[in-house]
Amino acid sequence: xxxxxxxxxDGPAGAGKSxxxxxxxxxxxxxxxxxxxxxxxxxxxxxxxxINLEDQEEVFNCAxxxxxxxxxxxxxxxxxDVSSEIRTPEAGxxxxxxxxxxxxxxxxxxxxxxxxxxxxxxxxxRDAGTYIFPQAQLKIFLTASPQERARRRYKxxxxxxxxxxxxxxxxEIKERDKLDKKRKTAPLxxxxxxxxxxxxxxxxxxxxKTLIPIIDP
Ligand code: CDP
Numbered sequence: 690x691x692x693x694x695x696x697x698x699d700g701p702a703g704a705g706k707s708x709x710x711x712x713x714x715x716x717x718x719x720x721x722x723x724x725x726x727x728x729x730x731x732x733x734x735x736x737x738x739x740i741n742l743e744d745q746e747e748v749f750n751c752a753x754x755x756x757x758x759x760x761x762x763x764x765x766x767x768x769x770d771v772s773s774e775i776r777t778p779e780a781g782x783x784x785x786x787x788x789x790x791x792x793x794x795x796x797x798x799x800x801x802x803x804x805x806x807x808x809x810x811x812x813x814x815r816d817a818g819t820y821i822f823p824q825a826q827l828k829i830f831l832t833a834s835p836q837e838r839a840r841r842r843y844k845x846x847x848x849x850x851x852x853x854x855x856x857x858x859x860x861e862i863k864e865r866d867k868l869d870k871k872r873k874t875a876p877l878x879x880x881x882x883x884x885x886x887x888x889x890x891x892x893x894x895x896x897x898k899t900l901i902p903i904i905d906p
Contacts, residue, residue: 692717692904693826695810697817699880700831701869702781702862703838705888706813709831709896711762713811716897717904722804724814724821725784726764727757727797729775732783734766742783745790752793759804778846778853778861785865788815789872815869818880827903828883831896837889838862 696713698706707723714721731752732742740747758765763772774780787793798821801812805822812821818828833841839859846853869877879885884903886896 691826692809692906695805695812695822695825696827696829696904697822697825697880697883698811698813698829698831699815699817699819699877699883701835701838701866701877703842704831704833705841705893705896706831708893709829710811710813712893712897713900713904714762718809719811720805720808721762722759722801722810722812723762723764724797724801724812724817726759726772726775727800728784728788728793729780730757730764730766730771731755731793731797732785732787733771733775733780735787736783742786745792748787748790749792749796752787752796757800773849776846776849777851778842778858781865782861785868789868789874791874794874815877816875818883819878820875823880828880829900830879830883830885832885832887833889835859835863835866 696719698710700706710721710723713719734755735742735748735751738751740751742748756767763770764775801821814821818825836859839855839862842862843853843855843858846858886899888896
């Protein structure tokens, strides 16, 4: 059997999508597309410009004017690496707010499809297997309990020097889950044919072990 050309990983915040995507990229030579980083960068840029995030036209015009690029798991906004600025809990919520606008999603989807042309890609997000690449040969849906996801995100933020409390992180994750699941355009859901993996109590190695025979048969 051939290796999958496209691997999609969807799921809620903190389920381990980016850790898994980076590991797959490294071990099996895939190009990593971090779709959430683009929504985060747009939310961050719109906030800096004082744009009303509820106004689709304003957000779309701002997004269109930006030069966004994904490189080796980093995101470049008008040539500047903003990877660390966009990882705050605030940027996560800003991302969810701009991501509900269909015109903004259309723009990002085009960019991601263009970026993926001619490459073997692993992409993580909310609609990677349902809307962006419905033809993907391997679709994964990662999930874990909200408490476990908040614990992971809390540890990650603390280790990167952010001053946050576990309760704050849990609240932000739950709020984002709600926004992402109930929005009209491309809500978070399990793609048809996806392999569902609950990572509660599982480390990355356990998940990779399950996937090796599928990715590298
Ligand atoms: O890493 P985490 O799962 O916390 O977030 P992310 O993947 O960086 O995505 C941030 C936010 O962007 C999500 O909460 C979604 O609202 C939005 N997003 C989306 O709508 N569609 C995607 N394909 C990726 C992210």
